[in-house]
Amino acid sequence: MTMEKFRGVEVHAQSDDGRIVVVVEDTPDRFASETIMDLHQIPGVISLTLTYHHFEELII
Numbered sequence: 386m387t388m389e390k391f392r393g394v395e396v397h398a399q400s401d402d403g404r405i406v407v408v409v410e411d412t413p414d415r416f417a418s419e420t421i422m423d424l425h426q427i428p429g430v431i432s433l434t435l436t437y438h439h440f441e442e443l444i445i
Contacts, residue, residue, distance in 0.1 A: 391420050
């Protein structure tokens with residue numbers, strides 16, 4: 386399974402040694418934190434670290 390098969394996930398960069406920069410966003414049915422936990426289960430993923438978190442309040 387690849388990371389891009391998850392809704393709200395975009396791969397932005399990949400190094401020659403296999404490191405990947407990924408953006409994970411909330412979707413209507415899942416929080417980004419839930420998706421991040423699922424990404425840990427992909428075979429070959431050794432480590433996954435949240436580096437930056439941003440949110441804006443929804444004004445209705």
